Amino acid sequence: MSISTADRLAIHELLALHGHLSDAGAFDRFGEVFTEDIAYDLTAYGAGVVAGRDALRDMALQLGDGNPLGHHVTNIVVSPTNSDTVQALSKGLAVATDGTTASVTYTDIVVRTASGWRISHRRVVPRRQPLHP
Template identity: 40%
Template structure:
């Protein structure tokens, strides 16, 4: 198995992470299949909530409504495990509807599908503020 990504693969994955923010933050639930694998999942470390599959991710996204944070993904580091698993670790900044700031880390497992790169699993681990967010 290759343990390094090509420049093209790296750029495709970085584009995927940027697309997440646009699609998720704008509630474009019909476009979430351009970001997540069909069986993809989001785990929120603070609450332990897991949204498994596109339908669950769509419902979660819709549930945020006008309270959806405005996400900015930065400082992404990509790696490939010896078994070929592609992983991403990114920092995120999220501006909340009241203007306050929230930040944390995304830990992603990525898969390459016929349609391109998709997030198979995203674990969102908040850093600050320490309380009150889901």
């Protein structure tokens, strides 16, 4: 299964947009990134699955200054499952207000909607220790 180069570019930009909107506090624009029924899996942080775009926005607003100063997405790999759904794997770096950084892996299901590509499911897994060969 393959998708067009234009679709790949749109998906890469979609994943990047999440960080820009979050860093600007533009949580009311999450409709440009997530489906209305997004399942945002924060189980690895003990927060379970945040169900729905409004709940995700509310959580981000509630975190307030606890949100990272910067979200950086890199190492994006797009694997189509059909012409309207892809799995995207990417790495995320977050910079906190105290200058510390954290690394996560995002595993996303991205779907084609009438408004363009949107993330319908995201699992966030922190990287807490290096590999030990």
